[in-house]
Amino acid sequence: MKISRPAIVNSSLAVVAIGAIIGGYLFLANPFSSSASATATQLTSTVKKGVVSTSITASGSIAPASEVTASFAVDGTIATVNTSLGATVAAGDVLGTLATADLAAVLAKATTNLANAKTALADAKTALSDATATAAAGTGSSGQTSSAKQQVTSAQSTVNDATDAVATAKANLASATLTAPITGLVIAVNGSVGSSASSGSTSAATSGTSTASSSGFVTIADVSTMNLTANIAEADIASVVVGQAAAISFPAIAGVTATAKVTAISPTATTSNSIVTYATTITLNSIPTGLRLGQTADATITTASSPSDSLYVPTAAITTTAGASTVKVVATNGTTKSVTVKLGIVGDAGTEITSGLTAGQTVVIGTVAATTTSTTGTSTNGRTGIGGAGGFGGGAPPTGFGGGQ
Secondary structure, eight states, X not given: OOOOHHHHHHHXXXXXXXXXXXXXXXXXXXXXXXXXXXXXXXXXXXXXXXXXXXXXXXXXXXXXXXXXXXXXXXXXXXXXXXXXXXXXXXXXXXXXXXXXXXXXXXXXXHXXXXXXXXXXXXXXXXXXXXXXXXXXXXXXXXXXXXXXXHHHHHHHHHHHHHHHHHHHHHHHHHHTEEEOSSSEEEEEEOOXXXXXXXXXXXXXXXXXXXXXXXXXXXXXXXXXXXXXXXXXXXXXXXXXXXXXXXXXXXXXXXXXXXXXXXXXXXXXXXXXXXXXXXXXXXXXXXXXXXXXXXXXXXXXXXXXXOOTTOEEEOGGGEEEETTEEEEEEEOTTSOEEEEEEEEEEEOSSOEEEEESOOTTOEEEEEEEEEEEEEEOOOOOTTOOSSOOTTSTTSSOOOTTSSOOO
């Protein structure tokens, strides 16, 4: 079929018209664009006044100031146990007793022996007196006198030994009753009624040293003061000295804290897993209610502190180059000026400024680059299609699309 030239022209015009309609629609559907911009925000702070301090932290467990293990001084059979685990005792309270029948019998025999020895001594002295008298009268010999003197000496020695035996027997009988050597908390009881008790000496150990012997009858802890023994790393121990203040917290007792101070530092180190530490004793100034021996405690030791009226700024505000430190100060008109300052204590919350600044000044602590992206919006201009009157949605087709002659 042959298409006439007017039909071709009409078709071309229709294509151009359709393209224009589509382009116009796209422009009207999204006439706006997105844009990005970057600005730098200056961060500032102020020169403040207050205490600047630096600290280290350490952990350990709560221990009593000292422990004492009390033991019977003689062997025997336990007759009574007068205390219990967890009891509080006062110095002099009876802790337990041993059966005394055998000890009393020993004392009775020693007393009888002493009486007999004293009688023998008296007889020996009488014989010496008689021998001396006869010798003076010329009716006795000097040998009799000498022998009488030896008898007196021997009798006196027997009396002395018997006297010591009586004293020992009395002491052993008294030792059958064991009393508390100190006031404190009973943390161990070894023995029961009817069991044997071996003799031993009372031993003591202070906090941070070896524990008192647990083989005794009763172990008592002096809880009038409590300590925390913390192992502090060698990198930190150089800044720790006796007398420094510390703040103590207790993970098992929420919200409870205590003040304390460093009271002792071990002169020798302990190495574990290639880590070198020094045992440091920290004594609590007061004992919180509910605190128990052995509980975990965390200590924050203040190793340096400035006067209460010191000036300080955030450490981020300070720039140090070639040994000189400067701070950028913001003037009232918004301009900044670099000011040379002298530094004091570098604390946990800031650095002390000893000269160069005054309280209340604004200082720069850094800048932050902020990038923002904005989209102004999208509009369809109320259009629901490409067509419209006479478009693809309806109406008569353009001339030449319906067919040709």
